[in-house]
Amino acid sequence: MEINDLTPAELRVWQAFPKGEAVDFRDAADQRTVRAAVLRALLLDGPVVSGEVAALKVAGARVTGVLDLRYATVESVVRLSHCHFEDVPDLSGAQLKYLNLSGSRLPGLASARIRVDGGLRLTDCRFTGPVRLGGAQIAGALYLEGAEITAPEGTADPVLQLHQATVGEDLCASRLRTRGESRLDGATISGSLRLEDADLRHPGGFVLNAEALEVGANVLGRRLSSQGRIDMRGARIPGRLDLLSSRLSNPGGTAMRASSCVIGEVWLRRGPRIEGMLNLRRSQIEHLNLEPEMLPDQVRILDLTYTSLTPHVPPEQRLPMLERDEGRFDPHGYEQLTASYRRTGDDHAARLVQLAKQRRHRTTLPWYGRLWGRVQDATVGYGFRPMRALGWLLSLLAVGSVTFALHAPAPLKPDEAPHFNPVFYTLDLLLPVISFGQEPAFAPDGGQQWLSYVLVLAGWILATTVIAGVTRTVSRQ
Structure with a gap:
């Protein structure tokens, strides 16, 4: 590009380029237009001055x-x-x-x-x-x-x-x-x-x-x-x-x-x-x-x-x-x-x-799994609330003890039966792995017999859920 072809604005840019000087057109009312071709020529083959950048x-x-x-x-x-x-x-x-x-x-x-x-x-x-x-x-x-x-x-x-x-x-x-x-x-x-x-x-x-x-x-x-x-x-x-x-x-x-x-x-x-x-x-x-x-x-x-x-x-x-x-x-x-x-x-x-x-x-289990889960939840909170089991046991123990104290069941063998104790008799029904010698010596009838069935079943459920909860806790540890 010939220098004679440049506008005054382009000439300022051309002359400033070899020394790396700045040209500011922001205060200029006119004469601020620069062709892109001029900028391209400078960047690819512009003039240089020895000792300048x-x-x-x-x-x-x-x-x-x-x-x-x-x-x-x-x-x-x-x-x-x-x-x-x-x-x-x-x-x-x-x-x-x-x-x-x-x-x-x-x-x-x-x-x-x-x-x-x-x-x-x-x-x-x-x-x-x-x-x-x-x-x-x-x-x-x-x-x-x-x-x-x-x-x-x-x-x-x-x-x-x-x-x-x-x-x-x-x-x-x-x-x-x-x-x-x-x-x-x-x-x-x-x-x-x-x-x-x-x-x-x-x-x-x-x-x-x-x-x-x-x-x-x-x-x-x-x-x-x-x-x-x-x-x-x-x-x-x-x-x-x-x-x-x-x-x-x-x-x-x-x-x-x-x-x-x-x-x-x-x-x-x-x-x-x-x-x-x-x-x-x-x-x-x-x-x-x-x-x-x-x-x-x-x-x-x-x-x-x-x-x-x-x-x-x-x-x-x-x-x-x-x-x-x-x-x-x-x-x-x-x-x-x-x-x-x-x-x-x-x-x-x-x-x-x-x-x-x-x-x-x-909630993802079949109906029987959900039922058993609800039992575990209500009794011991799936093992994360073990004190619930103690509460259930004490409540059932109180119900059984009062019921059997009011009307003691007849002994199977009167001459050999131990002295009847309503508390330990109820414990015998509730605790499936412990025997105090009371449960096999007496035979309840009527409503008391149905109560004994409920206590035995509740004891097994509580024992199973407690064991499941303890096992789960041990496995987490």
Whole structure:
């Protein structure tokens, strides 16, 4: 390109480039238009000055035409901040040292498979079309703080495409605003994914598709507002998934799916009730910081494994979570909750969870199993309330003792029968494995005979349920 063909604005940029000087058009009322072809010529074959580091540093320019750097290698720093692009820049497959478009207005960005040796800064940018960064390799950080990405109505493609991308440091997207799907499936972020105060909206569709996402540290989404489906199936997050004070909403669908994940910590607290399904099936979580009030009506936690659970609340507030998984009985969920209470030393809460597990299991049995289960529950609480057996025994002992004291049964052999004792006679009937010599020596008749049958049967039931409860307790230990 000949220098005589340049406009005054382009000439300023051309002369500043060899020394890496900044050109700011933000205060210029006119003469701020720069052709994309001029910028391309500078970046690919611009003038150089010995001893100086060339760089393209332009602010506030109106860029016309397509900035076409497809598969180009750019050795200079590129900073085009607060610029207005009339056409979508095409940087697909390009290799750059550093790119800064902060504060700019663009109709989109085509940068699939771009390679940036430093950072890529898109802070406070306004995009009215898709940002395509699929397969990008960014050695430094990717900055999307305060960016806004929308697309014309009816656009089917994701508005933010970062699938299979690699980010060497953090992906900073605090205060990001998107209106459509953000796609991060298969992406690798060596640092943290920061989504604090982000506003992501795609009602009825995927708002964040991050399947098989790999993060080196944390996913930080405090005060995140999401309208649509978040899908993080198979994600690997060694730090924490922090969603404190967040609002997750996808009525009639899945609000968040984090199944088959491996996560250090999950924080779901202080926010409003989740609207839509929460799916944590088959995930492995070291610490689950989950507030019961945030849980929706539909929760999927089949085969969820966690080491600790906070905050410490009564089991009555945790148990409904186990009953919302399509109404199915999941013994693993009860065992996980029991173990979490035992780790905190709350054995009473652990026993209540186990009792709830037996009662829930009873509903899956045939009628005779349910009947026997109700007997065990009423008598000794499936072995978790052994004092009930003592109460039943004392009550039956009192009834039998009074009845037989008022009218002693006739002895079978009057000359050989021991002195009748109504208390020990009743104990002989109630305790199947202990004999005081009273029961075989006397023969009740009429109503007393039927009472003796009831006492013998009750004794066997109580003994069987107590033994079953003790056996269950020993096996747990």
